[in-house]
Amino acid sequence: MTAVQKQTQRVNAATVRFAGDSGDGMQIAGMQFTDASAVFGNDIATLPDYPAEIRAPAGTVAGVSGFQINFASSDIHTPGDTVDALIAMNPAAFKANIGDVRSGGTVIVNESEFNKVNLRKAGYDEGYNPINDEVLTGQYNIFAVPITRMTEETLADTGMSAKDIGRCKNMYALGLVYWVFDRPLEPTVRFLHNFFGEKKNLPQIAEANETVLKAGYHFGETAEIFVHRYQVAKADIAPGKYRRVTGNEATALGLITASKLASKDLIYCSYPITPASDILHNLAAMKQYGVKTVQAEDEIAAVCAAIGASFAGQFAVTGTSGPGLCLKSEAIGLAVMTELPMVIINVQRGGPSTGLPTKVEQSDLLQALFGRNGDSPLIVLAPQSPADCFDIAIEAARLTLGAMTPVIILSDGYIANGAEPWRIPDAAALDAIDVNHPAPRDPADDGDGNPTFLPYDRDENLARPWAHPGIKGLQHRIGGLEKANLTGNVCYTPENHQAMTDLRHDKVARIADRIPPIEVQGDASGDVLVLGWGGTFGAITTAVEQVRDKGLRVSAAHLRHLNPMPKNLGDILANFNKILIPELNTGQLRMLVRDKFLVDAKGLNKVQGQPFLVNEIVQAIELIESGNWPDDRLSLSPIHHEVSAEPQRQT
Amino acid sequence: MSPDTELPILKPTDFASDQDIRWCPGCGDYAILNQMKKVCAKLGATKENTVFVSGIGCSSRFPYYMDTYGFHTIHGRAPAIATGVKVANPDLDVWLVTGDGDGLSIGGNHLIHALRRNINVKLLLFNNRIYGLTKGQYSPTSEEGKKTKSSPLGSVDMPISPISMAVAAEASFVARAVDVDKRLGDILTEAAKHQGSAFVEIYQDCNVFNHFAFKHATAKDMKDDCTLWLEHGKPMIFGKDRDKGIRLTGNKPEVVELGSGISEDDLLFHDVHDEAQAFMLSRMKHPRFPEPMGVFYQIEDDVYENLVAAQVQQARDQRGEGTLQQLFESGDTYTVE
Known part of the structure; x- marks a missing residue:
């Protein structure tokens, strides 16, 4: 009897997806795999995908929670189009995810859960078990491992309750996958002891999880069913200290950093809403940095409290998602009118209305720009990756405090929950944010040659002075009624309203002088320019790299500044024959670009609650490049992974 | 400023801004404004540390007429904006001016939450039982059957009692006064001295759209028989x-x-600390009962913005103030050589 020879195969990148019931701990398993891979030295990108319901009916397809991670020995920008290895904790998870696994991919299923009841809950026909289906076993390398039973046996002598034991099974699966992909166990062991041991004071649970993790790993090592083991070498990453951040974590870090750079308290006012709540959670846990959090009674109160805090002289921020931005509209108009600094974070999700709370979309761009009564211009920025949320938060603070006008940040559910490595900056090297409050005046001087304080006087950036309560001699009144320039008194004259509308417009337009030019990835001129904004950066960048490798004359450019746009954008657009704008909406940036630059930009539009696959963009580029573009815009058909023409219905 | 610098003593007229007052002649708001200036002078308030925040409506023009910091905000949201002001700077003296429409209709939610949080803001609700600024529609405090432009056959809405609402919303100071009654000044003074949310309903006459709505509380031949002035322990x-x-x-x-x-x-x-009695008093309505005036209810409780600030201190005591570099490195870090 000879032992099965284990072979180790080197691959450049791999995409792993953990899938199970929303209570199965798949997000934790995925995050741990991410951390282990980051610590190992891979580049990483993640995509958590979970249902809106906290605990959808167990065992059903609707309740499946997934976490996908792409890790590589080279620079990567997306969580991967297709899955190399799927871990399916039950039949529903198998059913919901098997279609995304590449042909020949690895599928580890928790055999214990593939029983009659669960198969029925997943909607499989009576008597059918997919892991015995010869078509499927021919297409994929399916490994049936009784994960639940092995976990129970591992912990049989601990005296733990069946429920507590059941909750450890994600660690068994994780341990097994760690073996398959040759990952270090130490970061997870450390996490288990920190989280369960120290934070929750449950050392026994920490011990149990560690035991199960190792049991899973050892099973991979000793069981004779896994022939292949995969190695993804360290990536060539710039030296330095790193940590893994999600977009929401990076946003919180950026806001605190901005408040410190401006020597202000951070006042964060928010109402819980998916997928923005984690910003509130993160900030509430870091109050020692001078953070005050207000969980308001509603979205309107949250933005209003932020406006009050700004009026009182602190750095004020409110965070929300699409439906909340609707509710905040009137108050944001007040901040525009009173010319107060404030950052509004909108972590976009699928809409309209309640829409798809946990899914990604980019469909609030026009709302951010125009969704208020009257002409009410403000600054709009969009981070392009999880780590970029840090830089965008600081830039938003710098712009709002410098221009005395609100800034909207358009993050999205994909980058908010997705993670990537973040190279930790040197705090001392960050530039301070200048905030100038006018000096106090002695009221006794009034009428004695001391000119009246003018709350709507302006500096070279057209910003008015930030004279907050507490500053002696500068008391004044502001409000939502139209203001006379200089004095700030209520004024309804036709000339003044024209002048003030123009001033508010010009103030925002002049920001274009202070933002960096947009950069082109690839050649400065060519056949096709793929223009994107916000969270689609990774997919677009990767797609353009791929088609350039094929020799196509295609470049990419990505907008982080949506209002105003970089000054060189028009020149760049003019250097290309065709413009393609992929967006997770029905063509909002395309509408703006057509309007501003009179170019016949084409749109690739996807609204499925999921980010673009690289391949979807590659196909669209090839279509436009070859002159076979069928229409104004392409809508991704509901048929998975295929691009098809949408019937003409532009009205 | 050196400690021996003489503080200027401000007179009531010093609190008048340079803006022309645009309320209708004879409006009850004038009397309230005059009392307010006197109270500010009496309390030794400073212009720089005093803030008036208001929503939308006739009463909400109030901040324009005080020479202090002022914020005329949007309809119903003044309590939320005042909350932000106090969280940002707990040292400010913040007054909030609202009306029956602004505070109880469009902004009812914010009013409730400002009160239950016990923000140290003085909330003055000018109740004229009508929408004045929009020219005479019924309000949440208009009596049932009220005939207005928007209710020609009579309002079918049941009115809300501002005082009952405030007691139910866990307010720590609840009082009522009348625009033209001199005791308004005393009530405002007590409200100012209270640490926490002080809610004062002020009966205010809209002499254009709802004249004499509170005749029972103001007419010489009626007011003594139709009102009951509350005194603690009496x-x-x-x-x-x-x-x-x-x-x-x-x-x-x-x-x-x-x-x-x-x-x-x-x-x-009268026991000013008795919540159940306060609620009972709030249900006593004209003409069946004399309507209670003065302080219905007052207790000491923790102030929201102080608690918020204390948590920052608590976090610092436990974890230290922390540098930015420590913040950046607070997660699981790893080094790439």
Whole structure:
């Protein structure tokens, strides 16, 4: 009897997806795999995908929670189009995810859960078990491992309750996958002891999880069913200290950093809403940095409290998602009118209305720009990756405090929950944010040659002075009624309203002088320019790299500044024959670009609650490049992974 | 400023801004504005540390007429904006001016939450039982059957009692006063001295769209018999000749005549700390009862913005103030060589 020879195969990148019931701990398993891979030295990108319901009916397809991670020995920008290895904790998870696994991919299923009841809950026909289906076993390398039973046996002598034991099974699966992909166990062991041991004071649970993790790993090592083991070498990453951040974590870090750079308290006012709540959670846990959090009674109160805090002289921020931005509209108009600094974070999700709370979309761009009564211009920025949320938060603070006008940040559910490595900056090297409050005046001087304080006087950036309560001699009144320039008194004259509308417009337009030019990835001129904004950066960048490798004359450019746009954008657009704008909406940036630059930009539009696959963009580029573009815009058909023409219905 | 610098003593007129007042001639708001200036002077308030925040409506023009910091915000949201002001700077003296439409209709939610959080803001609700700025529609405090432009056959809405609402919303100071009654100044002073949310309903006459809505509380020949001024620890006596009182029978208040076997000791004594009594008093309405005036309820409780600030200190005591570099490195870090 000879032992099965284990072979180790080197691959450049791999995409792993953990899938199970929303209570199965798949997000934790995925995050741990991410951390282990980051610590190992891979580049990483993640995509958590979970249902809106906290605990959808167990065992059903609707309740499946997934976490996908792409890790590589080279620079990567997306969580991967297709899955190399799927871990399916039950039949529903198998059913919901098997279609995304590449042909020949690895599928580890928790055999214990593939029983009659669960198969029925997943909607499989009576008597059918997919892991015995010869078509499927021919297409994929399916490994049936009784994960639940092995976990129970591992912990049989601990005296733990069946429920507590059941909750450890994600660690068994994780341990097994760690073996398959040759990952270090130490970061997870450390996490288990920190989280369960120290934070929750449950050392026994920490011990149990560690035991199960190792049991899973050892099973991979000793069981004779896994022939292949995969190695993804360290990536060539710039030296330095790193940590893994999600977009929401990076946003919180950026806001605190901005408040410190401006020597202000951070006042964060928010109402819980998916997928923005984690910003509130993160900030509430870091109050020692001078953070005050207000969980308001509603979205309107949250933005209003932020406006009050700004009026009182602190750095004020409110965070929300699409439906909340609707509710905040009137108050944001007040901040525009009173010319107060404030950052509004909108972590976009699928809409309209309640829409798809946990899914990604980019469909609030026009709302951010125009969704208020009257002409009410403000600054709009969009981070392009999880780590970029840090830089965008600081830039938003710098712009709002410098221009005395609100800034909207358009993050999205994909980058908010997705993670990537973040190279930790040197705090001392960050530039301070200048905030100038006018000096106090002695009221006794009034009428004695001391000119009246003018709350709507302006500096070279057209910003008015930030004279907050507490500053002696500068008391004044502001409000939502139209203001006379200089004095700030209520004024309804036709000339003044024209002048003030123009001033508010010009103030925002002049920001274009202070933002960096947009950069082109690839050649400065060519056949096709793929223009994107916000969270689609990774997919677009990767797609353009791929088609350039094929020799196509295609470049990419990505907008982080949506209002105003970089000054060189028009020149760049003019250097290309065709413009393609992929967006997770029905063509909002395309509408703006057509309007501003009179170019016949084409749109690739996807609204499925999921980010673009690289391949979807590659196909669209090839279509436009070859002159076979069928229409104004392409809508991704509901048929998975295929691009098809949408019937003409532009009205 | 050196400690021996002489503080200027401000007079009521010093608190007047340079803006022309645009309320209708004869509006009850003028009387309230005048009392407010006197109270500011009496309390030794400073212009720089005093802030008036308002929403939308006739009353909400108030901040423009005070020479302090002022913020005329949007409809109903003043309590939320005042919350932000106090969280950002707990040292400011913040007054909030709202009306029955602004505070109880469009902004009812914010009012409730400002009160229950006990933000140290003085909330003045000018109740004229009508929408004045929009020219005369019924409001949340208009009586049932009220005929207005928007209710030609009479309003079918049941009115809300601002005082009942405030007590139910866990307010720590609840009072009522009348625009033209000099005791308004005393109530405002007590509100100012209270640490926490102080809610004052002010009966205010809209002499254009709802004149004499509170005639019972202002007319010389009616007010003494139709109002009951509350004093802590004192029996509830009222009437021109102070010959009537409130007695509790079972759980229900009743009006009794003093004399003929009923003495002051038989009357209900006002306990400003008794929440249940405060609520009961808030349900006493004209014409069945004299309407209570003065401080209904007052307790000491923690102030929201102080608690918020204390948590920052608590986090610092536990974890240290922390540098930015420590913040950046607070997660699981790893080094790439």
